[in-house]
Amino acid sequence: MKQAALSYFTNNELSLIALILFLIAFSFLIFRLYFWDPKSKYDKLAQIPLEDKEATDGRR
Amino acid sequence: MSQKIQVRYDNKIVAFFVLASIFWAGAAFLAGVLAALQLAYWPFNFELEWLTFSRIRPLHTNAAIFAFAGNAIFAGMYHSTQRLLKTRLFSDALSWIHFWGWQLIILSAAITLPLGFSQSKEYAELEWPIDIAITLIWVVFALNFFGTIVKRKEKHIYVAIWFYIATIVTVAVLHIVNSLEIPVGFLQSYPIFGGVQDALVQWWYGHNAVAFFLTTPFLGLMYYYIPKAVNRPVYSYRLSIVHFWSLVFIYIWAGPHHLLYTSLPDWAQTLGMIFSLMLWAPSWGGMINGLLTLRGAWHLLRTDPIVKFLVTAVTFYGMSTFEGPLLSIKSVSLLAHYSDWIIAHVHGGALGWNGFLSFGMFYYIIPKIWKTKMYSTRLMNYHFWIGLSGILIYYISMWASGITQGLMWRAIDDSGYLVYPDFVETVMQIAPLYWVRAVGGILYLTGYVLAVYNIVKTIKSANALEADETVEVNATVDLSVDKSEGFHRRLEGMVTIFSVLVFLSIAVGSILEIVPTLSIHKYVPQSDEVLPYTALEQAGRDVFVTEGCYVCHSQQIQKHVSDVLRYGPASTIGESIYDHPFQWGSKRTGPDLARVGRKYPDLWHFRHMMNPRSMVEKSIMPSYPWLLDKKVDFYSLRKKLSVLKMVGVPYTDEQVAQADRWAEAQADEVAASLAKEGVEGEIKGTKLVALIAYLQALGKKSKDDEKAKAHLELVPGGGGEQ
Numbered sequence: 001m002k003q004a005a006l007s008y009f010t011n012n013e014l015s016l017i018a019l020i021l022f023l024i025a026f027s028f029l030i031f032r033l034y035f036w037d038p039k040s041k042y043d044k045l046a047q048i049p050l051e052d053k054e055a056t057d058g059r060r
Numbered sequence: 061m062s063q064k065i066q067v068r069y070d071n072k073i074v075a076f077f078v079l080a081s082i083f084w085a086g087a088a089f090l091a092g093v094l095a096a097l098q099l100a101y102w103p104f105n106f107e108l109e110w111l112t113f114s115r116i117r118p119l120h121t122n123a124a125i126f127a128f129a130g131n132a133i134f135a136g137m138y139h140s141t142q143r144l145l146k147t148r149l150f151s152d153a154l155s156w157i158h159f160w161g162w163q164l165i166i167l168s169a170a171i172t173l174p175l176g177f178s179q180s181k182e183y184a185e186l187e188w189p190i191d192i193a194i195t196l197i198w199v200v201f202a203l204n205f206f207g208t209i210v211k212r213k214e215k216h217i218y219v220a221i222w223f224y225i226a227t228i229v230t231v232a233v234l235h236i237v238n239s240l241e242i243p244v245g246f247l248q249s250y251p252i253f254g255g256v257q258d259a260l261v262q263w264w265y266g267h268n269a270v271a272f273f274l275t276t277p278f279l280g281l282m283y284y285y286i287p288k289a290v291n292r293p294v295y296s297y298r299l300s301i302v303h304f305w306s307l308v309f310i311y312i313w314a315g316p317h318h319l320l321y322t323s324l325p326d327w328a329q330t331l332g333m334i335f336s337l338m339l340w341a342p343s344w345g346g347m348i349n350g351l352l353t354l355r356g357a358w359h360l361l362r363t364d365p366i367v368k369f370l371v372t373a374v375t376f377y378g379m380s381t382f383e384g385p386l387l388s389i390k391s392v393s394l395l396a397h398y399s400d401w402i403i404a405h406v407h408g409g410a411l412g413w414n415g416f417l418s419f420g421m422f423y424y425i426i427p428k429i430w431k432t433k434m435y436s437t438r439l440m441n442y443h444f445w446i447g448l449s450g451i452l453i454y455y456i457s458m459w460a461s462g463i464t465q466g467l468m469w470r471a472i473d474d475s476g477y478l479v480y481p482d483f484v485e486t487v488m489q490i491a492p493l494y495w496v497r498a499v500g501g502i503l504y505l506t507g508y509v510l511a512v513y514n515i516v517k518t519i520k521s522a523n524a525l526e527a528d529e530t531v532e533v534n535a536t537v538d539l540s541v542d543k544s545e546g547f548h549r550r551l552e553g554m555v556t557i558f559s560v561l562v563f564l565s566i567a568v569g570s571i572l573e574i575v576p577t578l579s580i581h582k583y584v585p586q587s588d589e590v591l592p593y594t595a596l597e598q599a600g601r602d603v604f605v606t607e608g609c610y611v612c613h614s615q616q617i618q619k620h621v622s623d624v625l626r627y628g629p630a631s632t633i634g635e636s637i638y639d640h641p642f643q644w645g646s647k648r649t650g651p652d653l654a655r656v657g658r659k660y661p662d663l664w665h666f667r668h669m670m671n672p673r674s675m676v677e678k679s680i681m682p683s684y685p686w687l688l689d690k691k692v693d694f695y696s697l698r699k700k701l702s703v704l705k706m707v708g709v710p711y712t713d714e715q716v717a718q719a720d721r722w723a724e725a726q727a728d729e730v731a732a733s734l735a736k737e738g739v740e741g742e743i744k745g746t747k748l749v750a751l752i753a754y755l756q757a758l759g760k761k762s763k764d765d766e767k768a769k770a771h772l773e774l775v776p777g778g779g780g781e782q
Binding site: 014015018021022025026029030032033034036037039041042043045046047048049050052 | 140143144146214216218219220283284287288291292293294297298301302305306309310327331531545547548549552568569572
């Protein structure tokens with residue numbers, strides 16, 4: 001019975017394809033972020049939460 | 061310089077969500093402490109039906125997740141989103157519908173769960189009218205949120221907001237798919253999925269409730285409030301991008317790790333395990349990113365209680381996300397599954413990560429929007445240390461308990477027999493630890509009480525809430541896509557595409573895991589098929605679901621030696637195929653029941669349900685005497701069986717049409733057997749009799765079973781097989 005059900009589940013390949021797609025997308029992401037786009041572009045974005053005055057209440 | 065305009069941030073809605081979260085936190089913690097005390101000393105349910113462990117535990121989990129954490133994330137999202145997008149929320153009307161709608165949902169949960177209206181699917185117990193309400197309110201929330209993004213005065217969408225988007229998109233998908241059910245009454249329904257399908261869909265949902273309700277939104281909050289609290293930008297913005305996409309893609313696959321060694325096909329189990337292991341990377345990437353934001357400001361950890369709360373929360377996030385993948389390794393799961401170790405794990409996440417992050421955030425937001433300072437820093441510190449001690453005591457006691465249970469359940473002596481064949485022995489061993497755990501819970505509650513006092517004092521001493529906070533922002537922003545920008549920067553400007561990509565990321569795992577199981581029934585060979593429950597057994601099953609027996613009992617014998625030695629042959633896919641909903645359970649405070657049928661005479665169950673200690677002296681199972689006072693509505697069984705037939709249970713038309721008489725005929729049989737043993741009174745129509753019929757059928761529905769076949773023949777004017 002288990003054999004029968006399992007034999008149907010040949011979608012291991014599908015999962016594998018999904019994983020490979022993910023790895024490709026992931027590599028692309030890493031490449032663009034760390035080797036292509038300059039860091040400065042992203043550093044500026046990190047400042048967004050700190051732009052308003054609320055942050056400057058004496059904290060350091 | 062571009063022209064400036066004034067916008068008014070809506071602080072009032074934030075304040076309401078903060079206060080609602082704090083209010084419901086009290087209910088969640090109290091229910092938790094009560095449940096903890098009951099496992100240490102069962103009469104703490106005061107022998108009240110609606111305070112019984114199996115009713116209060118769903119209340120506790122739902123209150124903690126949807127009421128405490130839910131209101132907290134709405135508060136934080138609305139507070140931070142306005143500031144990050146430099147605009148007021150899209151619509152005040154939608155904000156308030158969202159707020160009051162959500163509170164009404166919680167209120168209806170707080171009423172219906174103790175009364176026993178439950179679907180028995182963990183964290184999705186609420187019945188169908190409430191499910192619909194949740195969907196509607198979620199849509200209102202989504203409209204309000206995306207509307208705010210559209211009218212934003214900041215081109216870029218900061219990382220926190222992506223996590224919010226992922227939350228909104230994914231929770232909607234999870235909730236809708238897992239709530240596909242057909243009503244059989246005003247507050248009762250059967251899910252369209254059954255058995256293994258229902259199990260997979262439920263744990264796909266269940267695990268991702270943790271992922272997308274208790275993790276992604278809180279990560280978003282982390283990316284906003286930690287930089288704010290320490291006045292430094294996040295350690296690495298680029299790491300946050302990697303963190304986000306890998307987390308969203310990988311998390312959705314992890315559900316099947318809740319079903320290791322069950323009759324779920326092995327490929328799905330393995331998939332769940334592998335992806336859980338992969339989660340280590342993004343989770344720790346995120347944790348490191350959060351913690352390193354403090355670079356150069358570590359001294360704040362000593363002086364600022366808000367930073368203490370936030371940093372400890374992220375540390376617990378790191379611990380929980382280390383432990384989670386560990387637990388999903390099959391051989392570790394072998395020891396930990398169904399045990400208190402899982403409870404330890406969950407509370408590290410809930411109390412440490414979600415709880416402390418919420419409190420840290422409240423301590424940040426409250427003085428800001430009330431334009432004052434916290435009443436007492438010392439009380440905040442006390443809250444921190446008392447709460448932290450509570451978590452550690454809780455965590456360690458449940459670790460010890462879980463590992464003890466796991467080892468005792470599996471201990472096999474030289475001749476191959478179980479060392480502790482009596483389940484109750486394993487319960488007695490850990491009972492003292494249940495007291496210790498309750499102490500941990502009480503400490504956490506104590507910290508909470510201090511927080512409430514401190515917050516009330518703060519608000520009272522403040523002049524008034526600054527309901528609308530006016531700020532100056534640029535009048536226009538150029539939202540057009542600029543090719544010269546980094547690619548992800550560009551993507552962040554394109555919200556629709558961004559959301560679609562999020563959806564696709566979660567859809568891949570969902571579809572690849574769930575769709576194949578949808579046709580699984582076709583592949584279960586005839587020999588493995590079982591007979592459907594009789595009408596009376598189904599009525600008993602409804603009692604089992606209503607009372608919430610699944611919180612303490614599994615119905616799934618795992619495929620490994622000690623389980624088979626203790627409970628009999630491992631459960632098969634076929635055996636639960638007609639179970640709408642499935643009752644595989646997730647925790648064994650009591651023994652597995654998958655093959656309890658005919659293990660004991662009816663009278664044993666009768667006495668055991670009335671008072672378990674009359675049969676098993678040291679039992680901690682609650683008594684269920686009210687089952688003898690309550691009647692089964694036999695007539696409603698026609699409707700119920702017809703709905704079950706609709707979702708694929710092979711009842712004949714006669715069986716459906718005569719369901720009430722069929723059930724009564726079998727109830728006569730059970731009542732007669734009990735009367736013969738000296739049970740007095742008119743018990744035939746009671747819920748207890750139906751429950752006994754159900755328990756006696758568990759594991760005894762094979763097509764060759766004479767007695768099971770005979771019960772099908774009890775239908776007046778037809779029956780048997782079709």
